Amino acid sequence: MQPSTQEQTDKEKQLAATAAMRWVRDGMVIGLGSGSTAAQFITLLGQELRDGKLRIQATATSVASETLARSFGIPLLEPRRGLRFDLTVDGADELDDQLRLIKGGGGALLREKVLATASDYLLIIADSSKLVPQLGQFPLPLEVVPFALPWVLDAVDALGGAPTVRPDKQNNQEMARTDQGNLLVDCHFKALADPEQLALQLQAIPGIVEHGLFLGLASAVLIGKGEQVVVRKRGAEPVNAMQFTELP
Numbered sequence: 001m002q003p004s005t006q007e008q009t010d011k012e013k014q015l016a017a018t019a020a021m022r023w024v025r026d027g028m029v030i031g032l033g034s035g036s037t038a039a040q041f042i043t044l045l046g047q048e049l050r051d052g053k054l055r056i057q058a059t060a061t062s063v064a065s066e067t068l069a070r071s072f073g074i075p076l077l078e079p080r081r082g083l084r085f086d087l088t089v090d091g092a093d094e095l096d097d098q099l100r101l102i103k104g105g106g107g108a109l110l111r112e113k114v115l116a117t118a119s120d121y122l123l124i125i126a127d128s129s130k131l132v133p134q135l136g137q138f139p140l141p142l143e144v145v146p147f148a149l150p151w152v153l154d155a156v157d158a159l160g161g162a163p164t165v166r167p168d169k170q171n172n173q174e175m176a177r178t179d180q181g182n183l184l185v186d187c188h189f190k191a192l193a194d195p196e197q198l199a200l201q202l203q204a205i206p207g208i209v210e211h212g213l214f215l216g217l218a219s220a221v222l223i224g225k226g227e228q229v230v231v232r233k234r235g236a237e238p239v240n241a242m243q244f245t246e247l248p
């Protein structure tokens with residue numbers, strides 16, 4: 001029997017997360033991403049740590065990832081000045097061949113961008129459905145301060161973003177809240193002709209704490225496709241992850 005699309009996607013996520021373990025070195029300080037693919041990576045990392053094969057320290061990008069990391073006894077570092085990460089491993093909702101990303105489908109974009117920016121190496125792990133010719137089919141998430149919501153919606157509408165406020169998963173009548181207590185707005189631009197320009201426009205709107213465009217941040221992307229995992233770097237041909245040698 002052929003595996004379902006969901007089974008295939010899950011397998012590709014698992015393969016990408018497994019390949020990412022090649023990037024991990026003993027003693028590293030690691031940023032832990034959020035979402036289902038990052039959770040696979042945290043699980044593998046936790047298992048190695050439990051088996052005594054690895055000593056690392058980490059900081060998580062969401063309460064959910066922190067809880068998972070704690071369940072394996074991964075030592076967690078609180079935010080502090082000067083803290084940098086040797087490596088952060090995270091998922092993505094969409095990515096293009098220039099390693100531009102849309103993130104925040106799970107609402108964790110703010111902490112994810114903070115850690116991505118404080119990292120020497122951001123490794124993105126994803127299944128093959130995430131690689132697209134042009135960003136924008138996946139709604140672009142914004143984290144928004146509740147007081148500013150009406151004006152943010154007006155401003156995003158004026159940019160053609162057809163914004164919707166994300167409902168809470170458990171209770172559709174309520175609005176979803178981020179780990180910081182802010183709201184999430186999803187923008188339906190459909191196709192992002194100029195992500196860099198859009199990022200500047202969004203940054204200029206008061207009340208938007210962060211947007212889900214991650215531009216120039218990813219060092220490399222690991223994509224599970226079928227039985228293989230390929231590494232993509234900006235301006236380079238994809239390489240099989242097992243043969244890739246430019247590890248951090």
Ligand SMILES: O=C[C@H](O)[C@H](O)[C@H](O)COP(=O)(O)O
Pocket residue numbers: 033034035036037038090091092093102103104105106107108109112
């Ligand atoms: O806010 C969530 C994050 O940006 C995730 O990394 C992203 O949504 C991808 O999640 P998944 O690995 O579950 O597809």
